[in-house]
Structures are given as C-alpha cells and as structure tokens.
Amino acid sequence: MSVFHRFANPNRFLKLTNQVLPWVSGLTVLSLAAGLYMSFFTSPPDYQQGESVRIMYIHVPSAWMAMFVYTSIAIASVCSLIWRHPLADLAAKASAPIGAGFTFLALATGSLWGKPMWGAWWVWDARLTSVLILFFLYLGHMALMHAFEEQERGNKAAAVLAIVGFVNIPIIKFSVDWWNTLHQPASVMRADGPSIDPSMLWPLLIMGVAFKLFYIVVLLIRIKSELIEAKLRKYRRAVVDKAH
C-alpha cells in the first residue's frame, strides 16, 4: 500500500535542509559583517541628512523584508490552497513571525529616522499607514492560524487571509508615487535604474542580501522544528490510539 508515498516526503526535505543550512548560515554572517562594516565605515554621510542616513542601511532592508516575506507567505498560501502541499502550510506558518519582526523593525527604525529628519516620530502618510496595516495583517494571520482546534483549518483560513491581504503590497510599493507625501520616493527599485550613489547603494544591497539570507536560515530552522512537532503529534496520537 503505497498511498502515503504520494504525500510530501519530509525526510528528504530534512536531509536537504541539514546540508544547506551551514552554508547559508556562513554566508549570512559574512554578508552581515560586510554590510555593517560598509554602512559604518566606507559609506559617506549624506549631504542633507548627515550621519543619520546610516539608519537607511537597516530601515530599507527591513522594509524590503516586510514585503518580501509577505509575498512569500502569499505564494505559499496559493500553493497550499491549490495543491494542498503540507510544506507550503509549514512555510507560511514559519514565515509569519519573521515577517512581523521585520515589519516592526521597518516601522521602528523609520520612526527613529523620521524624528531627527521630519521632527516627528510618526506621520500619517500613505507609506507609513500601509506598512502599519501590513503589520496588523501579520498579527491577524498569526492569530487566525492558532485560533482553531484543528491545525488544518487554521492553516487554510490563514492562507485565504494572506491572499486577500496581498492587495496591500502594491499599495505599499506605489504609495509614495501615487500620493505626494513626506516619505521619500523609491530610489533603488526604479525602472530607470537606482538614483543613489554607489557608495551608498552597495552597503544597502549587501544588507538587503544579508537580511534575506537571515530569513532563509531562520525559516529553515523553523520548518525543521515544525516537522519535528508534527512527528511528535503523531507519536502522541499513537499512544492514545493504543489505549483505545
């Protein structure tokens, strides 16, 4: 009876993860160190914003991650709903806290950058508001996922929410172009090429890569942990079934 072979094979996934993990972790440490060094020592102060521009090297990558992780969750949710792949559910579940963390960082570091530049910790402009909504979407996703007795139902409900909430992502991306706001417009991800100096662009990009690698490391460990939990649940059930 080979019926169970047709499901995802978690053992193969675990084996692959264990092989990849040391390499990704090493790369994360390297790129993080290089990014930090460059953002403090090789990049110049901004001619308008002075040294405070150094907050950019964590603020902008955090904001990228906030959107990137949410997009990953939305893609995983589509896979979960259409192909019912169990690993997609685990990936979405494992990603949400990481995404929420980075969204919080984007908001907090933005606030710390905004205070000296704009004179206010917070302004209610389109970009900030839409990122705040994103943060609440992450919280709602996590709450919904854990709100059901049956994990399966939580996964599916959260998947629908993630897909519905995805409308927010283009709004965040283009809010600075559509509305004239205090927040500065995009300077890296532009159709006609980045508009900032290479001495600032490089540390920014390297930090961006470092954050993404960090996400992959934490994500893989979390999925691994979830898989072990699933195995534990199976053992516990077996004990109950035996007593039946």
Place this chain on the structure above:
Amino acid sequence: MGSSLFQGEDLTCIRGGRTVFLGLNFNLAQGQALILEGPNGSGKSSLIRMLSGLVRPKLGKLVWQDQDATREPEIFQRHIHYIGHRNAIKPVLTVLENLAYWSGKKKDDPSLDDALDHFRMLPLKHTPANLLSSGQSRRLTLSRLLASERSVWLLDEPSVGLDVASVALLEDVIKTHRSKGGAIIFATHSPINVENPNKLNLQDYSPLYNKKLLAVENEEDSWI
C-alpha cells in the same frame, strides 16, 4: 437490483493528521440500502460527509453513474440529500417556511403538505419552529427528504430523538423510496429495520481498530 448508481474506490480520509479510514470500497445500486456500521470514531460521519461532497477524499475515487466525480462533487450533489446531526431549522420561521426554503418550492406546493403529513407534522404546519420538541424538529428535517425528491439519501443518525412510532414512519418512507428506485446510505446506532440491507463495517478500514492498517501507516516516513 438495478445498475450501479454510486461507487467509491480506495477512499481514504485524513482528518487533523489522523487517518480515519483508508482503502474503502463501496457500491450502491438503485433500490439498495447501505448501512454503515462501526464503533465511535471509525469514521461513519466522515464517510457520509465525504459522499455528500462536503469533504474531499484525500485519495481514491468517487464514481456517479460511471462518471468520475471525485474532483467535481457537483455532478452527484444534485441527486443526493444529506441529513447530518444538525437540523438546519430556523427557529423564527414556521414549520412550513422551513420546509419550503430548503426544498426550493413555493409555500402552497401540495407536495409540501404531503411530506409533512407523512411524518405527522401537518397539524403543526404554521407553528414557529422554536416551539418544536427535538423529535418534532427531527421529523421536520426528515420530511425534507420527501419534499426535495432526490434519488440518493445520505442519513447520519436519522433516528436520533425519534420515538418508536416515528422510527416506524421513517422505515415506511425508506421502503417507498426504495421501491421507486431510490437508494439510501445511513449510519445508525439504534435499530432501523430495512429489507435485505447491505452492510459496511468501517471498523475494517479504520487504523484505530484494524491494527494491520496501523502497521502500514507507521511504516511510512510521511508524518505530516
């Protein structure tokens, strides 16, 4: 016995990470009655819900009149009537309004009166449903079977809350339904007498009771 109406091949149901039953086959022909047996947790309700199309089988095939309907339960949903544990009765509506809504018929349709009469509910026709006893509610629910005129009935514990006389009414209705070529699948703990029924014991397909299946399940690497 008529030709094959509804078939299941190698059906597997997994709920909350637990295999409820696996490798289950059944065949329902016109005029047949299939009784699902088995202790608590062997998956009787799950199977009935799967056959109604509410739950999709994880593995296996559902065939309706030689047509593969595994992916499109809509094919057979038009021909079945499912009655679950809950009665789907709105307390603020009258007995007749409740019946009319789910059978999709006008309130003055004579077949509604007939259906109510079969289950001795006609005198309560204009009573708000919140005044009904649990047995009366169940009888109202069962009268939908007659009003909706579907060929296959899927009944999950239809006799819950019914007294002996009402169970006899149900047996009567089932008999007429079968004689007209209808088929029926039901799960029950209390005896309902039907002529030459086919029986399916879910215990044989449940890893919880059939330890041979448990071994098969445990051997596999997949645990999610």
Place this chain on the structure above:
Amino acid sequence: MEQITNFLSMGNYGAYIWTAYLLTAAVMSGLLVTTLQRLRKNKAELEEFQTIQNSTKQSGHKEEATRP
C-alpha cells in the same frame, strides 16, 4: 579616544542611530534564539519518545520470543 566619541556621537544623531541598530540586533537575535530554543526542545522530546518506543518494541519482541 576623541575618534571613538566622534564615531559614537555620529554627528549628534548617535542616539537615534544606535537605538535603531540595537533594536534591529535585538529583534533579529530574538527571532533566532526563540527559534533555536524551540528546535532544541522539540528535538529532546522526540528523542525521549523514540527511546520509549524502542524499549517497548524490544520488550514486545522478547514477549513474543518467550511465547512458545
């Protein structure tokens, strides 16, 4: 010494910049640490279960063996 204070003051933006970086470090290491802790806890529990299972399996085999 003066170089270090200059570096730390960051053109008078030091308070904002260092708070931002420290906060980032705190959140990221927090994510990593909680994740690793959970993994370790789950791994330990799994090992416990597997040792119990193995011992019951062995004793089960013995029982079968002793039965004629």
Place this chain on the structure above:
Amino acid sequence: MKAFLNIVSRDLHLAFRQKSDLTMAVLFFILTAMLFPFGLGPEPNLLARIAPGIIWVTALLAVLLSLERLFLADYEDGSLEQLILSSTSLEVAVLAKVFAHWLTTGLPLILAAPLIALLFNMDSDAMTILLIAMILGTPSLSLIGAIAATLTLGARRGGVLIPLLVLPLYIPTLIFGVGAIDAAMNSLEAGAVIANARPHLLLLGAILLVSLLITPLAGAAALRQSVE
C-alpha cells in the same frame, strides 16, 4: 439571480422576525456618535470639523458589531452545510448574504447619518458628499467584513478575532470616506465641492469594485473549509 433573491429575501425575513438585530447597529451608531459632544464640549465649529471622522468611525464600529452574526447562525444550526450542498453557486450565495447584511445594517446607517450630521452642524454640501461617500463605502464594509466572518467560523475566539482581521482592512475606506467630506468642507467656492471630493469618491468606488471581486471568491473558499 433567482437563487440570489431567494437568499436575500430569506435573510431579510429572518431579520424582520428578530427586530432587535435590525435596530441594534443603528442604535449603537446614534448613541455612540452622541457621546462625542459630551466628551469634547458643545462648541459648534469644533463639532462640524470632526463630524466626518466621528460619523465614519462609529459607522464602522456599528458594522463590526453585526459581523459575527452574519454566518455564525447558519454555521451552528447546519444551514451552511445545506447551502453548500444546494445547487446555488456558493459565490452567489455569499454575495446574497452580504447584500442582505448591507440592507439590514449599512442602509439604516446611511439613513441615520443625516440626523447625526445635523446634530454636529454639518453644512448641506458636506452632508450631500457624506451620503454619497456612505453609499459607496458601507457596501465595502459589509463585503470586507464578510471575509473575516467566514474565516473565523469555528474559531475559539471568533468575536475577538474579527476586529483584529477587519479593522486594518477598513482603514482605506475610512481614510477616503473622511477625505471626501473634508475636501467638500474645505472648498471655498460652491461649485468646487464635487470636484474636490471626486478623487476620494472614485477611490471609494475602486475599493468597492475590488471587494466585490474578492469577497465572493474568498468567502466561498472559507465557507467550504469551515464545514470540512
């Protein structure tokens, strides 16, 4: 279409048999809005200035209160299973239920809004825009709310979860709803009222269109999961 009207008339029927359901949202709306003059003082200019925000926020909370009931009764008494098994397309059924919900909560709110606007000294131009904005905005509130209502069926703390899921998604409607009235109040020439409010109203319309598209799909998917 017939199935759509069937469901709408049934839900209206049910709502009219239980009149408390019908009046609760609108009573909440009026009472809550009336608290603000007591809290902020009766100064007419101040009240006129903040009226748009108060009307929208209280309307939003009133809709929020009614959301949990939208699908819960059908879910609990087994009607939802029968609805899914019936020949009606579930997407149409979701739209019908949402439409009935709007008729029983959104519409009364729109009818009550001019009363509150009068109490807050809003001028007639602003009141016209308020009504247009609410006609465009309240259906979106029902539509977006329905998604959360279907997603939380069977959840442990459904009632607490719905606000968490729904309020962030309501923010755009709130922003443009208030923005439209503010723009109308700030226009100096009489003819410019509509022109100033126009972009906000168009955005409200866009939100309505997007939610009209998303809600039936997401709602039907969530309903199917809820009975699985």
